[in-house]
Amino acid sequence: MQTHKDIQENKKSGREVMRRILACIKPHRMLVVLSLLLSVITVVLTLYIPILTGHGVDKIVGKENVDFSGLVSIITTILLCITVTAVCQWFMNHINNKITYRVVKDLRIRAFSHLQVLPLSYVDSHSSGDLISRVITDIDQFSDGLLLGFTQLFTSVITILGTILFMLSINPYITLVVVVLSPLSFLIANFISRRTFTMFKMQSEARGELTGFTNEMLGGIKVVQAFDHQAEAQERFKEINDRLSGYSLRATFFSSITNPATRFMYSAIYAGVAIAGCFAVIGGMLSVGQLSSFLSYTNQYTKPFNDITGVITEFQNSLASAARVFELIDRPSIPEDKDDAVQLTDPEGHVTMQDVSFSYVRDVPLIEHLNLDARPGQRIAIVGPTGCGKTTLINLLMRFYETGSGAIKIDGTDIRDITTHSLRAAYGMVLQETWLKAASIRDNISYGKPDATEEEIVRAAREAHAHSFIMRMPDAYDTVIAEGGSNLSQGQKQLLCIARVMLCLPPMLILDEATSSIDTMTEVRIQRAFEKMMRGRTSFVVAHRLSTIKSADMILVMDKGHIIEQGSHEELLKKGGFYARLYNSQFAPV
Structure with missing residues (x-):
């Protein structure tokens, strides 16, 4: 009533x-x-x-x-x-x-x-x-x-x-x-x-x-x-x-x-x-x-x-x-860039997180007092159990979410003082969840670089090991992908997403379980392509399969929003801590 x-x-x-x-x-x-x-x-x-x-x-x-x-x-x-x-x-x-x-x-x-x-x-x-x-x-x-x-x-x-x-x-x-x-x-x-x-x-x-x-x-x-x-x-x-x-x-x-x-x-x-x-x-x-x-x-x-x-x-x-x-x-939109926001041009890739805290729900903390110093060209691997904050860390780096407190800086400049477009253009991102639009394969690969030439598109597809399956499609690069990519396998969709980043080659990379949907043989080839792509670029790699991050310069082990261990693969194994137990659990004999 x-x-x-x-x-x-x-x-x-x-x-x-x-x-x-x-x-x-x-x-x-x-x-x-x-x-x-x-x-x-x-x-x-x-x-x-x-x-x-x-x-x-x-x-x-x-x-x-x-x-x-x-x-x-x-x-x-x-x-x-x-x-x-x-x-x-x-x-x-x-x-x-x-x-x-x-x-x-x-x-x-x-x-x-x-x-x-x-x-x-x-x-x-x-x-x-x-x-x-x-x-x-x-x-x-x-x-x-x-x-x-x-x-x-x-x-x-x-x-x-x-x-x-x-x-x-x-x-x-x-x-x-x-x-x-x-x-x-x-x-x-x-x-x-x-x-x-x-x-x-x-x-x-x-x-x-x-x-x-x-x-x-x-x-x-x-x-x-x-x-x-x-x-x-x-x-x-x-x-x-x-x-x-x-x-x-x-x-x-x-x-x-x-x-x-x-x-x-x-x-x-x-x-x-x-x-x-x-x-x-x-x-x-x-x-x-x-x-x-x-x-x-x-x-x-x-x-x-x-x-x-x-x-x-x-x-x-x-x-x-x-x-x-x-x-x-x-509904309030994403905060507009400050009037004096700077364009991020030719970044070296020095990323720091200073006392960063964040939570999705008020009074339910997730990331607390997190500090990170990623040097230019370093490969930073992020591992940890589900829900520990790995993907959240990526969202904060891309400024999809605003930090609750603390600061994230690139080359010494707070990302809140950088234009959003130039910040995100500086990152190339391949996620576990693939997204392709209902358009031709060519249009999907060139999504981040619409003016790319045919040679550049084909080269990126070759480096991502997608060229061979593309050429088997009815119209090759002109094949139209159905809504949601329903006419492609999950692995093929992932390869196209990787080729999309290969084409742009931004100065920093984020790979969030990027090879999770690819068979082992293809993954080996993709890892070689990633090696070439990450050379000289600051890279953040989120992975559950620890075999893919052995070559990382630094491995961050996260749990409950905190970095509990960090170091190289060999250093963390010698410590015999959380990472060692996690790694041995994956490769211990049955």
């Missing part, structure tokens, strides 16, 4: 969203003005027709008292009004469509652009399905409500005002009956619409949750089937879907009350006008033609109210969807 405070909060939220929508429409105000002008012309001509019809009725009332010449003139004028009205309506609808889809296009671009600059902390804490739902589904819902508002709301409001003026010109007293009773309809519509906003908002949120869950299950359908979790997935889907159905039914129920309730009021108004009009005709205050015109105006006067209540219902859904989109757009 909604409290008064909840209703007030919803009204405040609705007003704020409406203000934001008007701000989105503002750049297209000239089209809005033109649409309003055409709407006025359409309404005036439409409302002028009942006047002409009433005159026509008066010209045929009475036995042997038909004015045929006057009737032909009236009919000609009516046909002209209908033609001009139709043309104006066509142009008005075309302009309204243009306004709506331009606003929606701009909003979708803003939402997608903002996704690119959102902190990873926000993206990691929200399902991809929910984010997709906001950018696609919610904006579509907003589009439907906005289009309905433009096509019906303007015309309806102007029709109401115009109808009152025309009715006043015929008979002010009967017009007063119509105007006095009309606010009751608005009170009913307003009472119901305030409650539909909350339902539509909950509906949008449940829809986003359902999209996210469906996306998650489809992405891991093999795992779901392998572990025989279809029943559990179906049960979870049913639970979310039932909630969505419940919210949708309640939203539809509240919104569906509006139209019947207001129709009842309009029917009562029409009946009252008809009775009052008949007495006026008997008393000689109105002619039969004027009564005909007045009844027509009464019908036209009440019809826009039906349209407006329909628009209000749809607009509540639109506002709820827009609120979710604006909530996404309003």
